[in-house]
Amino acid sequence: MPMSFVYVVEDGSKMSIDGGCLKITYKSGEVSKMPKETVEAISIFGNSQMSTQCTKFCLEKGIRVSYFSKNGSYFGCLLSTGHVNIKRLKKQIFLSEDKDFCVKLSKKIIQAKINNQLVVVKRYLRNSNIDESDNLFQISNARKKVIEAESVEQIMGYEGTASRYYFKILSDLVETDFKFSGRNRRPPKDPFNSLLSLGYTLVMYELYGELESHGLNPFAGFLHQDRENHPTLASDMMEEWRAVLVDSVVMSLIQGHEISIDEFYYDEETGACLLKKDGMKIFLSKMEKKLHSEAKYLSYINERMSFRKAIWHQVRMLSRTVDLGDVEQYKPITIR
Incomplete structure (x- = not known):
């Protein structure tokens, strides 16, 4: 199954888990979904939200979430500690x-x-x-x-x-x-x-x-x-x-x-x-x-x-x- 690298560039977007899918609800009301097991990384540009359930899912599965300004300046990332050696x-x-x-x-x-x-x-x-x-x-x-x-x-x-x-x-x-x-x-x-x-x-x-x-x-x-x-x-x-x-x-x-x-x-x-x-x-x-x-x-x-x-x-x-x-x-x- 092909893996997905998700880019969220629309301000006001909201990410959540809906059953077996990662759900993105845009400010316009438009919705997109993808199987959550295919998500490998998420990059968020600007001001968007991620539900607690979605955050926990990303931490449990080791999915890296990177945060950028709307112009591409890097702020930081959400990453679990299971990788420490x-x-x-x-x-x-x-x-x-x-x-x-x-x-x-x-x-x-x-x-x-x-x-x-x-x-x-x-x-x-x-x-x-x-x-x-x-x-x-x-x-x-x-x-x-x-x-x-x-x-x-x-x-x-x-x-x-x-x-x-x-x-x-x-x-x-x-x-x-x-x-x-x-x-x-x-x-x-x-x-x-x-x-x-x-x-x-x-x-x-x-x-x-x-x-x-x-x-x-x-x-x-x-x-x-x-x-x-x-x-x-x-x-x-x-x-x-x-x-x-x-x-x-x-x-x-x-x-x-x-x-x-x-x-x-x-x-x-x-x-x-x-x-x-x-x-x-x-x-x-x-x-x-x-x-x-x-x-x-x-x-x-x-x-x-x-x-x-x-x-x-x-x-x-x-x-x-x-x-x-x-x-x-x-x-x-x-x-x-």
Whole structure:
């Protein structure tokens, strides 16, 4: 039976359990139902309600409920404690202080990230007459330097260089209305960065939930520096998925004219560029379709699977890496 990831974007919606179904009653009076045993996760955007019975059901079944603002800022999640693995947590904290382990794992993650960035831009360059040879050289050169790096700080420096030239190419390629000047965030200042930020947030907290369900602490990372209230391990895992999942979805939406510049507005107080409600629905639908699509990108599994299942396998692989304290156990996601 196919599993359901539920997105609630209508303010004033109410979720409850009705017999064997999860029931969503919208402010308009419209009702939708789905078999409750098919629900795997729920994401709530804006102001909606969940009954106590529905909350208890989600906790009993380990269904993650994530809460976002209507614009996609993450607030937190409802998650049971049945996932706690104290031995794994202790090992994770110990390894997060091991410089050699952190450098070796960080190299694998960032080499994979830069590889995936190169693959994505080269796909779009096939149908373009733009000469990006200099920018491609800079990205490839940064990837080579990652191999020689002796510290996490050096690795992140080369990652920053590669990303700068990567986004330069994307800006050259993207439709005129969506051109942008580099990556910007907190808040995003243009439609392209607005889509990126929303996509990264969604995937980040999908990883967050998987890390917790595998007994890992999302806040104790190996690549990113410790920051209060920031899930650094989720950020670590996010790196190799950025181009694969989010950047490719954003480019597909724009280049395929599935979303228009009219779907965005600017917040007068913060200057943030944000999606309107219908644009949010378009983006969430596209992301969910991507996460359900199948491919064979995991080198250690000889079968096609959805990207969501691949994320599960990657977190499982990281858990094994932590348990054994062996970086060689970890095989990053690399696309071709």
